Amino acid sequence: MGENTLPEQIAHQLRREILLGNLKPGAPIKERDNAAELGVSRTPMREAIRILAKEGLVELRPARSPVVASPTLKEVTDCITVIVALEELSGELAVQHATEAEIAEIWKLHERMRDNYDVYDHIERFEVDMEFHMAIARASHNEALAETHAAYLRRMWRARFLSARTRRNRERVVRQHGEIVSGLQSRDAGQVAMAIHSHLGHLLDSISEAFAGQPETARPAEEQDANKALTA
Amino acid sequence: MGENTLPEQIAHQLRREILLGNLKPGAPIKERDNAAELGVSRTPMREAIRILAKEGLVELRPARSPVVASPTLKEVTDCITVIVALEELSGELAVQHATEAEIAEIWKLHERMRDNYDVYDHIERFEVDMEFHMAIARASHNEALAETHAAYLRRMWRARFLSARTRRNRERVVRQHGEIVSGLQSRDAGQVAMAIHSHLGHLLDSISEAFAGQPETARPAEEQDANKALTA
DNA sequence: CAACAAATTTTGGTATACCAAATCCCCTCA
DNA sequence: TGAGGGGATTTGGTATACCAAAATTTGTTG
Structure with a gap:
């Protein structure tokens, strides 16, 4: 179950939620709330979000909340x-x-x-x-x-x-x-x-x-x- | 000259050093030292390193120092x-x-x-x-x-x-x-x-x-x- | 009542502190 | 003399504190 590193585990969790549709396209992903939800700090949560951004599942916007990607x-x-x-x-x-x-x-x-x-x-x-x-x-x-x-x-x-x-x-x-x-x-x-x-x-x-x-x-x-x- | 975000600027700097060969392939990139060198904290330096890793210029190894990629x-x-x-x-x-x-x-x-x-x-x-x-x-x-x-x-x-x-x-x-x-x-x-x-x-x-x-x-x-x- | 603006809250960006693991160095012992 | 081990140090990983910019709410005004 557990990937290697903590950010990867978190990314795995988030990815699942996104792919299953529990996190709807366009929904903001707030670092603090989600980190608290999983009982980790913002740092690994941030990295997890970047991983998902690299995969194209979330969209990063400078100085704004990342959002679940909603591709056309x-x-x-x-x-x-x-x-x-x-x-x-x-x-x-x-x-x-x-x-x-x-x-x-x-x-x-x-x-x-x-x-x-x-x-x-x-x-x-x-x-x-x-x-x-x-x-x-x-x-x-x-x-x-x-x-x-x-x-x-x-x-x-x-x-x-x-x-x-x-x-x-x-x-x-x-x-x-x-x-x-x-x-x-x-x-x-x-x-x-x-x-x-x-x-x-x-x-x-x-x-x-x-x-x-x-x-x-x-x-x-x-x-x-x-x-x-x-x-x- | 300046990219948008600070991590991108740092990545730009590092990338230049790598491509010019000032950072030789295989050389470790230590977060603390390089961050101090540029007068920033480890956090944006970390992100910059991830950017370069995404581009394939540096290689990340869990719990070890990232190194400049030396492709075969x-x-x-x-x-x-x-x-x-x-x-x-x-x-x-x-x-x-x-x-x-x-x-x-x-x-x-x-x-x-x-x-x-x-x-x-x-x-x-x-x-x-x-x-x-x-x-x-x-x-x-x-x-x-x-x-x-x-x-x-x-x-x-x-x-x-x-x-x-x-x-x-x-x-x-x-x-x-x-x-x-x-x-x-x-x-x-x-x-x-x-x-x-x-x-x-x-x-x-x-x-x-x-x-x-x-x-x-x-x-x-x-x-x-x-x-x-x-x-x- | 609508609309604009200021104050408050929220949120990402950055800096820093702490920890555990990996590395390094030196000392010991065969 | 070289190999192995143990302690000191370095280093990445994580948590937390602080800041500035957004976003939101609220209060005021036309």
Whole structure:
């Protein structure tokens, strides 16, 4: 459970609250209150907030309260554009450099997703999905790439979480993951690139739909106080 | 000169010292000493160090002194691989979305580089070069992409600075920049991608050469104390 | 009653104090 | 003489105090 350092633990807590929606987009995050809430001082809480800012989950404004980020549709689609490029590159490099063990690991994650799709709840499902994509990036044997890719995935976690609730996604997601893995196994760069592109393309579609359906998620940024949300 | 916040100003100072080599790779950066040196307290100095860590210029180790990063050749080439992908994407998007004014701005930067190559010193030259590449990323109208791309450029600044001293680079760099701009002007995605790929490919070559020539820059991480380097 | 302004409170930024862990130095002992 | 250990010191991590700038409230006035 516990990450390494205290600020990371705090960041983990806050991140969870944000991603679950207990801290609504636009809500201010006050150092004192939240620090007191968790029984720590402002110093590590400050650092935790910076960590989340680096991940794009909160927005820092000089001399003002940091707020939970509320990205616009364009910002989200921009990020996904970058993710596509990063993951296509990951796939291309993984085809060249991934070990058999790493590909087997990716396959295992795919199996876990496929076999437990209905067993897992939303969060567990997304955690496996994230691990799957991160494993691909790691298999590129390019640490910088894997790191940047992971940062973008985390940043998009909530947006993806809000979309992709639809049931018909299930079969498609699993099938596309399968195509990616199979491309890796046969070391077919073209197939991998194609599968990744198509997979993330659909992600972009479903997120756009979600924004169209619930435009309140976009900018208006409901000003709700962040206090007391941490005790849950 | 002055960035917005105090930590950013401090980071700016430290960054300069690192990139100029006054703080050697592997040297520890002690919060107290450096803070005292600049006449500030540890708190903003800490934040400044985190900023530089985010940029990859310093390496944080829990409960230990942060050290100036000393990337291996592989780490540098990995980063350049990512930069290539990011900048190719930038070019592709810029061809679609850049305004004429933005392309003109890029052209102006190219002209400045071309006409003042011998007038500028190394640092000025690199600053213009960086602005040139950043302007391309900005012309993509994808903020996340521009930000990530800029972060990588900053991260590679020192490595590029250490390489690329050779005189014969001059003509090639200027010519390749010209090809990129001309591709943008004619909205030719293929030409832009080709030019960027070739341009950064040569960068990779010259950096590899530089590492082969001066392997001390690689890992050994000369343990030199960081103090007093800031007064310069 | 509305609107502006001053005073109060709130909040982030900075400085400082304290602590525990890591480092360093020197001494001992094989 | 070199390796190991123990104490002193350095150093990052955390808590807290203080300050200045925002934000908020309140009181006054047109």
